[in-house]
Amino acid sequence: MSHSLQLFAPPLPPPLSSTRQTPLHTTPHLSLLPRRSPHLQFSLRASSDPSVIVSDSNGVAMSPSSGTSDLSSIEGDAVTEAELRENGFRSTRRTKIVCTIGPATCGFSELEALAVGGMNVARINMCHGTREWHKGVIDRVRRLNHEKGFAVAIMMDTEGSEIHMGDLGGASSAKAEDGEVWTFSVRAFNSTLPEHTINVNYDGFAEDVRVGDELVVDGGMVRFEVIEKIGPDVKCLCTDPGLLLPRANLTFWRNGSLVRERNAMLPTISSKDWLDIDFGIAEGVDFIAISFVKSAEVIKHLKSYIAARSRDSDISVIAKIESTDSLKNLEEIIQASDGAMVARGDLGAQIPLEQVPAAQQRIVQLCRQMNKPVIVASQLLESMIEYPTPTRAEVADVSEAVRQRADALMLSGESAMGQYPEKALTVLRSVSLRIEKWWREEKRYEAMILPSVGNSFAEKISEEICNSAAKMANNLEVDALFVYTKTGHMASLLSRCRPDCPIFAFTATTSVRRRLNLQWGLIPFRLSFSDDMESNLNKTFSLLKARNLIKSGDLVIAVSDMLQSIQVMNVP
Ligand SMILES: Nc1ncnc2c1ncn2[C@@H]1O[C@H](COP(=O)(O)OP(=O)(O)OP(=O)(O)O)[C@@H](O)[C@H]1O
Ligand SMILES: CC(=O)C(=O)O
Ligand SMILES: [K+]
Ligand SMILES: [Mg+2]
Known part of the structure; x- marks a missing residue:
């Protein structure tokens, strides 16, 4: 059975043979559609359709009729496929998970365990470790994807030029006790650090602070008061004891306000960051997250740099919202970016903590309205650094981010x-699944007005098609939405609607597929397809059926960015 709603360019197509197809005739200036055969009704052919181009795992096109490779010519994510087979469409996880990779998880088997556990994106933080270390992680993730059928994307996070402490002379931490006097210094120490001494990375530090200022480590983990300045050394009295960690972030406060002197003029992207970015481009990372973004300009600058450097310019730029400036310029920053991160760690050091939840909600909503993926980050399960179970408060925090329908x-x-x-990964996964199911079943999601984001008329039509398809999918309780998309844009438009059913996104390029992994509800597959939707659908059905991912009778709605149509059908 196939029902199809099509927006056709004039001249109108001849009547279709199937009475169940009802082309929607639209205004004559609608000329989006490359004129195609109007035969869209459905029939599954036994033989493979030669108009569908498939490719091998290296992306080399080959004939679909070349033996059994045909059935393996769709690439999906091994973990999601297992989940689909086990639980069916409806209960696949919609909220995506990003894991920061560090010493605890950098080995091949640890990375594999995270991939099996549902990690969609691996994040490497250039604040820590060497480029060689990070390259090792990237290589292992790529090998994992290649050998084990995962599609884990890689996000590189820049250091940015915030003020932070040095390395603690190799120690993993240091305890600052109440009443102790510590020296914060911009001096370069050749040998070991003197006792109770901390290096500061910002040359202007000793000049900018004043006696009486409050020095806050990591947003309040430890606090000091500045008591004396001696050349490059600043003597500070510990007023709130705690653990100092290597390279912890530092802010200083005067009369209750964050001090923003020359440090506010530090570049968002430092010279070291540019080298890291070159490294990221050369390694072909999928996302670059920019720390301490202040304005849209820096994002535009970086995007044009990437476009000039990388052949396909297919690296997404994620703006980290973690400063007062980024909140001030939020809309234009999000508009310029390919996505955003609510970086609550540093954000909570720059605005009062009680303002962080409202900021999070605003950023998440704005991103969805502007059709940009959004990540909620930091301290979601902080206690699990040490303990095997989370606190109840942490579970509530994770639930809230899922309820807000953040992408990741x-x-x-x-x-x-x-x-x-x-x-920790298991907790994120199970809480996401549970909250998603609960809210879906109770239909508790508040509707969100989704403003038009398209610039051209054609883009606006794509948006309307996706909005309508998602609405139909909910009303008809279909099993899945299918979207055939070259750039991934149409898939993101469907994701933005947060429909009740999962979205199978078919795209021809491996990098687009990996990037779609960050977006809510998308199950990305790599499949080379033609402009002929009928054969695409035939092909997809037979490939997915062969892998037990769908079965005859499942109800599916399909859209594509080649053909402005919505098709409703049962899997034959
Ligand atoms: N590559 C790494 N090597 C060593 N330790 C790391 C590495 N990546 C992360 N860590 C550890 O994990 C902690 C949390 O990581 P996270 O990425 O949140 O860093 P962060 O220092 O809090 O900075 P940011 O504000 O950029 O997130 C770090 O403070 C550090 O101790
Ligand atoms: C993730 C990050 O950079 C932060 O929370 O500060
Ligand atoms: K960082
Ligand atoms: Mg940060």
């Missing part, structure tokens, strides 16, 4: 250096 949740220290990375 992120683990930081929990997966980078914690004792229970896999357990």
Whole structure:
């Protein structure tokens, strides 16, 4: 059975043979459609359709009739496929998971355990470790994808030029006790650090601080008061004891306000960051996340740099919202970016903590309205760095981010250096699944007005098609939405609607497929397809049926960016 709603360019197609097809005739200036055969009704052919081009695992096109490779010519994610087979469409996880990779998880088997546990994106933080170390991680993730059928994407996060402490002379931490006097210095120490001494990376530090300022480590983990300045050394009295970690972030406060002197003029992208970005481009990472973004300009600058450097310019730029400036310029920053991260760690050091939840909600909503993926990050399961179970409050925090329907949740220290990375991942996965199911079943999601984001008329039509298809999918309770998309844009438009059913996104390029992995509800597959939707659908059905991912009778709605149509059909 196939029902099809099509927006056709004039001249109108001849009547279709199937009475169940009802082309929607639209205004004559609608000329989006390359004129195609109007035969869209459905029939599954036994033989493979030669108009569908498939490719081998290296992306080399080959004939679909070349033996059994045909049935393996669709590439999906091994973990999602297993989930689909086990639980059916409806209960696949919609919220994506980003894991920061550090010493606890950088080995091949640890990375594999995270991939099996549902990691969609691996994040490497250039604040820590060497480029060689990060290259090792990238190579292992790529090998994992290649050998084991995962589609884990890689996100590189820049250091940015915030003020932070040095390396603690190799120690993993240092304890600052109440009443102790510590020296914060911009001096370069050749040998070991003197006792109770901390290096600061910002040359202007000793000049900018004043006696009486409050020095806050990592957003409040430890606090000091500046008591004396001696040349490059700043003597500070510990007022709130705690653990100092290597390269911890530093802010200083005067009369209750964050001090923004020359440090506010630090470049968002430092010279070291540019080298890291070159490294990321050369390694072909999927996302570059920019720390401490202040304005849209820097994002535009980086995007044009990437476009000039990388052949396909297919690296997405994620703006990290973690400063007062980024909140001030939020809309234009998100508009310029390919996605955003609510980086609550540093954000909570720059605005009062009680303002962080409202900021999170605003950023998540705005991103969805502007059709940009959004990640909620930091301290989601902080206690699991040390303990095998989360606190109830942490579970409530994760639930809230899922309820807000953020695209993705992120683990930081929990997966980078914690004792229970896999357990933390399991908590994110199971809480996401449970909350998604609960809210879906109770239909508790508040509707969101989705403003038009398209610039051209053709883009606006794509948007309307996706909005309508998602609505139909909910009303008809279909099993899955299918989208055939070259750039991934149409898939993201469907994801933005947060429909009740999962979205199978078919795309021809491996990099687009990996990037779609960050977006809510998308199950990306790599499949080379033609402009002929009928043969695409035939092909997809037979490939997915052969892999037990769908079965006859499942109800599916399909859209594509080649053909402006919505088709409703049962899998034959
Ligand atoms: N590549 C790494 N090598 C060593 N330790 C790491 C690495 N990546 C992360 N870590 C550890 O995990 C912790 C949490 O990681 P996370 O990426 O959140 O860093 P962060 O220092 O808090 O900075 P950011 O604000 O950029 O997130 C770090 O403080 C560090 O101790
Ligand atoms: C993730 C990050 O950079 C932060 O929370 O500060
Ligand atoms: K960073
Ligand atoms: Mg940060």
